[in-house]
Amino acid sequence: MKTSFSRRHFLQSSTAIIALPFLDSLGFRRLASAAAPATPPKRLLFLGFGWGITESTWYPDIKNPGQDYVLPEGLKPLARHKADFSVVQNLTNKFSNEGHWGSTMWLTGANRYAEPGVNFHNSISADQVAAAKFGIHTRFASIQLNGSEARDPSGHGPGLSMAWDVSGKPIGGENGALAAYRRLFVKNTTPIEQQNAMLAERRSVLDMVLENARHLKRGLSKNDNAKLEEYFQGIRDIETRLTKEEQWMGVPQPKSPIGEPKTEVSGYQEIKLMYDIIVAAFQTDSTRVMTFRQPVASLLTSLDIKVFPHDMSHYHGTLGEKLDASQRRDLAQSELLAGLLDKLKATQEADGSRLFDNVALAYGSNIRTGHELTNCPTILSGGGAGFKLGHSIVAQKDTPLCNAWLTMLNRTGVDVERHGDSIGELKEIVA
Numbered sequence: 001m002k003t004s005f006s007r008r009h010f011l012q013s014s015t016a017i018i019a020l021p022f023l024d025s026l027g028f029r030r031l032a033s034a035a036a037p038a039t040p041p042k043r044l045l046f047l048g049f050g051w052g053i054t055e056s057t058w059y060p061d062i063k064n065p066g067q068d069y070v071l072p073e074g075l076k077p078l079a080r081h082k083a084d085f086s087v088v089q090n091l092t093n094k095f096s097n098e099g100h101w102g103s104t105m106w107l108t109g110a111n112r113y114a115e116p117g118v119n120f121h122n123s124i125s126a127d128q129v130a131a132a133k134f135g136i137h138t139r140f141a142s143i144q145l146n147g148s149e150a151r152d153p154s155g156h157g158p159g160l161s162m163a164w165d166v167s168g169k170p171i172g173g174e175n176g177a178l179a180a181y182r183r184l185f186v187k188n189t190t191p192i193e194q195q196n197a198m199l200a201e202r203r204s205v206l207d208m209v210l211e212n213a214r215h216l217k218r219g220l221s222k223n224d225n226a227k228l229e230e231y232f233q234g235i236r237d238i239e240t241r242l243t244k245e246e247q248w249m250g251v252p253q254p255k256s257p258i259g260e261p262k263t264e265v266s267g268y269q270e271i272k273l274m275y276d277i278i279v280a281a282f283q284t285d286s287t288r289v290m291t292f293r294q295p296v297a298s299l300l301t302s303l304d305i306k307v308f309p310h311d312m313s314h315y316h317g318t319l320g321e322k323l324d325a326s327q328r329r330d331l332a333q334s335e336l337l338a339g340l341l342d343k344l345k346a347t348q349e350a351d352g353s354r355l356f357d358n359v360a361l362a363y364g365s366n367i368r369t370g371h372e373l374t375n376c377p378t379i380l381s382g383g384g385a386g387f388k389l390g391h392s393i394v395a396q397k398d399t400p401l402c403n404a405w406l407t408m409l410n411r412t413g414v415d416v417e418r419h420g421d422s423i424g425e426l427k428e429i430v431a
Contacts, residue, residue, distance in 0.1 A: 040351060040355075040357075040358045041134070041288055041358065042288065042413055043134075043282050043288045043289070043355075043358060043360070043384060044126075044127060044134075044288070044289050044359075044384070044408065044409075045292075045360070045361045045362070045382070046126070046127055046290070046292070046362050047292050047294060047337070047361070047363040048102065048107075048156070048162050048294065048363075049102065049103075049154070049296055049365050050100075050102030050155025050156045050294075050365060050367065051154065051309050051365075051367060051369075052102070052155075052365055052367040052368050052369035052377065053330055053365070053377045054315075054323065054329075054369070055369050057074045058072055058074035058075065058377060059072060059089060059375075060072055060075075060392040061392075064392065065391070065392045066391060067390050074331065074334060075087070077334040077335040078334050078337060078338045080338065081338055082390060084341065084381060084389050084390065085380065085381035085389060085390070086379070086388060086389055086392070086393050087379055087391075087392050088378040088380060088393045088404065088426075088429060089378075089392075089393070089395065090374075090395040090399050091400070091403070091404055092373065092375065092400065093105055093106070093366060093373070093376065093400070093401050093402070093420075094400060094421055095110065095111035095112065095113075095114075095421065096366055096373040097112070098157065099370065099372075100155055100310075101155075101366060102154075102155040102365050102366050103156040103157065103162045103293055103365070103366060104156065104157035105366060106364075106365065106366040106376075106401075107127060107163070107164070107291070108125045108126075108164055108168070109401060109402035109405070109419065109420020109421045110420060111421075121168060122164050122169075122170075123164065123168045123420065124165060125162065125163050125164040126402075126405035126408065126419055126420075127162070127291050128163055128164065128165055130142075130289045130414050131289045133413070133414050134289055134414075135287075135289065137285075139251070139253070139287070140183075140281075140286055141287070142289040142290065143174070143183070143184070143286070143287045143291075144160075144161035144162065144163045144171055144173030144174065144293075145173055145174055145274055145278070145291065145292040145293065146160075146173040146175045146292075147176070147266070147270060147293065147298060148175055148266055148295070149297055149298045154294070154296035154297050154298075154309060155296060155309060155310070155313065155367065156293050158170070160172040160173055161293055162292075162293045163291050176264050176270070177261050177264065177270055178260075178261050180277050181260055181261055181277055184256070184284075184287075185253055185254070185255075185256040185260070185280070185284075185286075186253070186260070187252065253286075254285075254286060255284075256280050256284070257283055258276050266295070267295065267300075267301055267302025267303070268299055268302040268303065268336070270298065271294055271295070271336050272336055272339060275336065275339060275340040275343065276343065278290055278340070279340070279343045279344060279355065282359065283347055283355060294333075296309045296329070299329065299332060300325065303332055305325045305329070306321075307325040312326050313367070313369055313370055315369075315370075337379070341356065341381065344359055344361075344382070354383075356383060358383065358384045360380075360382050360384035360385035360408050360411070360412050361382040361384075362379070362404070362405075364377045365377050376401055380429060384412055385407070385411040385412050386411050387411075387431065389431070393428050393429060395426065400420070400422050400423055401420075402419050402420035403422045403423065403424060403425060405419050405420065406418060406419045406422040407425040407427075407430065410425060
């Protein structure tokens with residue numbers, strides 16, 4: 001007997017109706033194959049490290065820009081990817097004046113003295129500008145990763161990660177690979193009713209705090225009102241996070257393409273594992289914006305380097321164990337980055353493209369070496385922002401680093417007029 005099938009079919013019982021998938025045997029082969037593949041989303045990834053690099057063996061020759069540059073010794077492990085990343089020179093955060101802050105202002109470009117009477121001020125980081133747009137689609141608006149050496153920030157300076165919110169306040173990160181994995185992929189076993197009750201209790205506390213603060217606002221001075229408004233912004237940020245939790249409550253977390261780490265690791269192996277977790281997070285669309293504040297001290301330890309990272313960064317061009325430590329550090333970091341690019345290229349998207357093709361990746365530091373804060377080491381990669389890849393790019397001297405972040409944001413669909421101390425897009429990095 002011939003049966004006439006509609007585009008959608010259902011299995012029906014006395015209590016439920018369940019939609020069938022598109023089945024070839026029911027005549028859906030043509031419809032399914034004709035459907036256009038979903039366009040993969042853009043992702044942004046910022047990888048930062050402290051203590052800088054070895055100037056003499058990390059930067060390409062500034063006199064030989066373009067595609068035919070000679071890959072310097074410190075970047076040799078990246079040789080197989082030479083056509084897929086660019087080194088950019090002469091980028092600087094002009095307000096940087098602290099030689100031990102490798103990532104505090106790296107993504108913000110803020111002037112720490114911009115607020116009168118205060119000796120520390122920061123502004124929103126580029127990743128959080130992107131998270132405000134991309135974060136509405138994912139369980140996590142952004143994910144911040146740190147090395148497990150929480151007590152040794154490895155030359156990164158103040159902050160709980162590399163991310164800073166719209167008020168210039170630090171955003172906490174996951175310290176170590178185990179914490180990162182569990183945040184992303186381990187199921188919350190708390191019963192839904194209890195989760196709802198906990199959310200309701202937190203909202204009730206927030207409501208009470210806001211009401212008391214509004215009463216307090218009357219009669220305050222201008223300065224105190226400004227401080228209170230900052231406090232309100234913090235409350236609004238908490239409300240946003242609660243709403244996000246509520247939105248995803250009961251939605252199962254995705255199955256991870258990698259297994260849970262058995263134990264905490266450090267140094268070289270930790271960075272390698274963090275890169276695996278980053279790829280898994282993008283692959284499962286758990287988030288589209290990530291930062292990783294990389295460890296350096298534990299990296300040196302894992303390489304059996306006895307020189308302290310601070311001393312290593314102050315080699316000042318001399319020969320000896322400090323220079324050797326700095327160069328070995330560069331090679332290890334380049335090897336790890338090459339491994340990440342391998343994984344991004346090997347991971348296939350739903351439409352057949354590579355994950356690499358949809359990621360905009362920035363790798364670098366606010367410190368060149370020692371206390372030198374100009375010509376920030378910068379590598380750009382991935383196909384997500386239309387970067388000009390395979391080049392040694394030499395910008396005009398002291399070009400704002402935030403010009404690169406502005407370009408990266410705009411070219412991934414986050415339309416902003418400026419970021420930090422930017423003065424316009426960095427056209428040299430666009431293909």
